[in-house]
Amino acid sequence: MRIDAAQLDFKELNRIIKSAADQEILIENCLGQRYIAGGLAGKTVRIFGTPGNALGAYLDGGKIIVHGNAQDAAGDTMNDGEICVYGSAGDAAGYSMRGGRIFVRESIGYRAGIHMKESRDKAPVLVVGETTGHFLGEYQAGGKIIVLGLNCPADQSPVGPFCATGMHGGRIYIRSNTLLRHLPPQIIAAEAVEEDMAEIREELEEFSRLFNVKMEKILDRTFYVLKPDSKNPYKQLYVLH
Amino acid sequence: MNQKEGQIRIPAGCAIAGVFSRSGERMDGSAIMEAMTVMHDRSNGLGGGFAAYGIYPEYRELYAFHVFYDDTAAKTRCEEFLDRHFDIVNLSKIPVRKVKAITGEPLIWRYFMNPHPGRLADSQLEEKEYTARCVIRINREFTGAYVFSSGKNMGVFKAVGFPEDVGRFYRLEEYAGHCWTAHGRYPTNTPGWWGGAHPFGLLDYTIVHNGEISSYDANRRWIEMFGYHCSLLTDTEVITYIIDYLHRRLGLTLEEAAAVIAAPFWQEIEAMPEEKKQQLTYLRSNFSSLLVTGPFSILLGYQSGMMALNDRLKLRSMVAAEKGSRLYVASEESAIRKMEPQPDRIWAPAGGEPVIAALY
Numbered sequence: 001m002r003i004d005a006a007q008l009d010f011k012e013l014n015r016i017i018k019s020a021a022d023q024e025i026l027i028e029n030c031l032g033q034r035y036i037a038g039g040l041a042g043k044t045v046r047i048f049g050t051p052g053n054a055l056g057a058y059l060d061g062g063k064i065i066v067h068g069n070a071q072d073a074a075g076d077t078m079n080d081g082e083i084c085v086y087g088s089a090g091d092a093a094g095y096s097m098r099g100g101r102i103f104v105r106e107s108i109g110y111r112a113g114i115h116m117k118e119s120r121d122k123a124p125v126l127v128v129g130e131t132t133g134h135f136l137g138e139y140q141a142g143g144k145i146i147v148l149g150l151n152c153p154a155d156q157s158p159v160g161p162f163c164a165t166g167m168h169g170g171r172i173y174i175r176s177n178t179l180l181r182h183l184p185p186q187i188i189a190a191e192a193v194e195e196d197m198a199e200i201r202e203e204l205e206e207f208s209r210l211f212n213v214k215m216e217k218i219l220d221r222t223f224y225v226l227k228p229d230s231k232n233p234y235k236q237l238y239v240l241h
Numbered sequence: 242m243n244q245k246e247g248q249i250r251i252p253a254g255c256a257i258a259g260v261f262s263r264s265g266e267r268m269d270g271s272a273i274m275e276a277m278t279v280m281h282d283r284s285n286g287l288g289g290g291f292a293a294y295g296i297y298p299e300y301r302e303l304y305a306f307h308v309f310y311d312d313t314a315a316k317t318r319c320e321e322f323l324d325r326h327f328d329i330v331n332l333s334k335i336p337v338r339k340v341k342a343i344t345g346e347p348l349i350w351r352y353f354m355n356p357h358p359g360r361l362a363d364s365q366l367e368e369k370e371y372t373a374r375c376v377i378r379i380n381r382e383f384t385g386a387y388v389f390s391s392g393k394n395m396g397v398f399k400a401v402g403f404p405e406d407v408g409r410f411y412r413l414e415e416y417a418g419h420c421w422t423a424h425g426r427y428p429t430n431t432p433g434w435w436g437g438a439h440p441f442g443l444l445d446y447t448i449v450h451n452g453e454i455s456s457y458d459a460n461r462r463w464i465e466m467f468g469y470h471c472s473l474l475t476d477t478e479v480i481t482y483i484i485d486y487l488h489r490r491l492g493l494t495l496e497e498a499a500a501v502i503a504a505p506f507w508q509e510i511e512a513m514p515e516e517k518k519q520q521l522t523y524l525r526s527n528f529s530s531l532l533v534t535g536p537f538s539i540l541l542g543y544q545s546g547m548m549a550l551n552d553r554l555k556l557r558s559m560v561a562a563e564k565g566s567r568l569y570v571a572s573e574e575s576a577i578r579k580m581e582p583q584p585d586r587i588w589a590p591a592g593g594e595p596v597i598a599a600l601y
Contacts, residue, residue: 031579052573071573071574090558090589091555109555134591182508
């Protein structure tokens with residue numbers, strides 16, 4: 001199904017997407033409509049233009065493909081499925097996501113992947129090709145965040161300050177020749193070893209396939225892995241106890 | 242009974258947008274109105290407004306006052322004051338069109354004026370200071386009269402309503418300027434009144450603001466020591482006065498003013514090269530009461546430029562773009578793409594990092 005979104009507000013556009021019998025949906029001339037494919041499952045939504053905030057919020061399966069940039073809070077609290085952005089995403093992408101995968105070819109703004117969590121068979125994944133703003137993975141409780149810094153000079157960090165603040169679960173993988181300065185004290189950061197790399201092999205290959213970036217390029221720098229210190233991660237985070 | 246301003250809290254978001262032509266090319270108001278329409282759902286109809294620069298070239302040397310009056314009695318009192326303090330060259334009602342969604346409008350008048358030469362000389366004040374003091378005095382002392390625009394060759398247009406309706410009400414497609422800023426809604430969690438809509442202006446400075454100022458009272462107490470008076474029952478007003486104080490009165494650059502309002506964290510200052518460290522330590526220490534905390538994204542309009550600024554934690558969204566000589570800024574990328582579908586460059590400025598465009 002093909003939808004021209006030029007004259008549609010977000011309610012009408014989402015009503016059409018939800019009620020469509022077709023599994024394949026193509027949206028053209030998208031401009032700022034919010035909540036696209038919110039809570040959806042089992043459909044593939046391909047978007048040309050600029051979808052509005054909270055794209056794929058509570059997504060429960062299926063796929064969203066954006067040919068353009070996503071705005072703020074893409075994949076907010078998503079549960080399953082995949083969002084793939086051929087461009088950049090705004091602030092708070094993957095906010096509170098608890099399952100599914102987000103791939104962003106370029107960069108993400110502030111607070112990407114904050115409050116990500118995992119449970120039982122669900123473990124969310126957020127992969128960013130270039131850079132992220134401040135507070136990446138703040139309060140992360142589970143899942144994997146992978147930042148590749150593909151456009152980043154070798155001596156610069158691809159993630160902004162206050163990365164992993166309050167992190168108490170999951171992993172953050174950063175492709176960089178130098179370790180971040182100013183990491184919070186409850187974080188253990190180390191060069192990724194073979195076992196760590198095996199954990200993200202599948203995601204890196206998927207990124208490589210989606211955006212046509214060679215694996216040799218992706219693997220030509222060191223990866224660092226950030227994880228919480230498992231000995232009482234909350235200790236001294238805010239107060240002595 | 243309807244609860245009035247200050248009696249009820251109504252939370253909501255906000256939208257801001259702006260466009261600036263560095264080459265001074267004049268644009269009519271329709272593009273910025275359309276951009277605000279894209280962000281309609283960020284507003285709730287309790288306030289909308291626009292500031293436009295370069296719109297009164299025929300009166301470019303005169304102060305253009307836009308004034309709301311509750312009634313003719315307030316108008317008579319205020320005009321007596323204006324007559325005493327200024328030479329009024331032209332006065333008229335601001336032309337509006339009836340729009341269903343815009344109701345309860347006050348009397349809306351415009352005056353093109355020069356400070357009265359004798360009065361100005363007697364006051365021993367510089368012309369801008371004289372004019373600013375007159376504005377503050379009217380807004381403070383003249384019940385039912387509110388000067389909401391007071392710069393040269395520029396004007397503020399605002400009302401209670403959605404921004405696109407406010408724009409149609411004021412017939413903004415009939416004005417042409419090299420800079421437009423706009424605001425949807427009203428961040429003070431209250432029912433709204435015409436004077437409290439954005440932009441807030443003093444002389445040619447205007448501010449539109451998405452956010453909420455946690456430091457409002459600290460900022461207000463400090464700035465009121467220097468002759469300003471916060472009379473509009475909303476927080477954004479104080480940012481306008483802070484800019485006027487730092488930029489016009491103290492002569493700080495806009496970058497320095499931005500470093501006061503959205504000062505970097507001490508730990509970031511600590512890591513800076515020595516000269517920069519000294520400068521920022523001085524600004525943070527000397528103007529600690531003008532640090533604005535809480536979430537904000539603001540657009541400052543002034544005579545020859547526009548500045549966009551986020552709080553240092555970037556708690557409100559803001560996107561910037563360039564095309565040729567034009568700078569675009571908006572709360573959402575989609576609003577920029579409504580004005581310019583194919584910008585040369587589009588990016589999200591970091592928190593506390595001012596983006597400034599000035600006339601060539």
